[in-house]
Amino acid sequence: MAIDLKAEQALKLWHEVSTAMVHGNEPDLTQRQFTILLTVYLEPPPHTVRGLAARLNVTKPVITRALDTMGAMKLLKRRRDERDRRNVIIQRTVEGSLFLETFADTVRTKARELPR
Amino acid sequence: MAIDLKAEQALKLWHEVSTAMVHGNEPDLTQRQFTILLTVYLEPPPHTVRGLAARLNVTKPVITRALDTMGAMKLLKRRRDERDRRNVIIQRTVEGSLFLETFADTVRTKARELPR
DNA sequence: CAAATTCGTTTCGTTCCCGTATCATTTAGC
DNA sequence: GCTAAATGATACGGGAACGAAACGAATTTG
Secondary structure, three states, X not given: OOOOOOHHHHHHHHHHHHXXXXXXXOOOOOHHHHHHHHHHHHOOOOOOHHHHHHHHOOOHHHHHHXXXXXXXXXXXXXXXXXXXXXXXXXXXXXXXXXXXXXXXHHHXXXXXXXXX | OOOOOOHHHHXXXXXXXXXXXXXXXXXXXXXXXXXXXXXXXHOOOOEOHHHHHHHHOOOHHHHHHHHHHHHHOOOEEEEEOOXXXXXXXXXXXXXXXXXXXXXXXHHHHHHHOOOO
16 A cells, blocks of 8 residues: 655655754754765665766765765765775665664654644 | 554655755755744744744754745745834745645655555 | 843854865776 | 776865854833
């Protein structure tokens, strides 16, 4: 059975989750950074700087900088591709998985509490 | 019937909507700006700078600047409170309503297409 | 009516993100 | 081997957002 949302429910869901994130003290990621993080965790590897840039329609430095920032937060990590040492493979971390699990829980809770 | 999402569905929904927004050429709002916009459109008026700052746990200049930015985009507008001229009332606009309607449509479409 | 308070804005200095252009390293082609 | 191409990182200048503090205007208080 498909997930069917009314327009107001959709907005309310986004509002509550966003408010929870802004209000809380979780890592403060930009829209792009969060999108990059989700892409790495949801789409099949391997992920490269170039691939992510093309996938999200942004320039390469955007990806490099996002990896710097989120790498420092331990949400992602870089690894050299040994088969072609020009490439950098972006990998998940335990901390990143936990962060996204917590986020998913927030979404689920807010969705369940949505008025009909 | 409550909206019941699996963790993976929640992440996937966020990912697809975020990707659509990053990829598209819609107004580029920060997380905070978008949250402010949703608050103004979803919660009962009147909305003041001070009220929004307290509601979202941010400083007042954050609200003032967000109103500058989003006001220039015509997503919101300011009005003096004539009963107490120290206050500024934040109001919706037609453009803002349209923008959020389009956004809600994106969420609904992505939710409906979610795998089980 | 003078002083204190409230409200939104502005200023200041800082930090972060952006796109363009360029760089170093590695690989591929001849 | 030597040049050309590919990949990711970096330098640079510009713009936007940040928090803290100070400010002007309006209102409330004593």
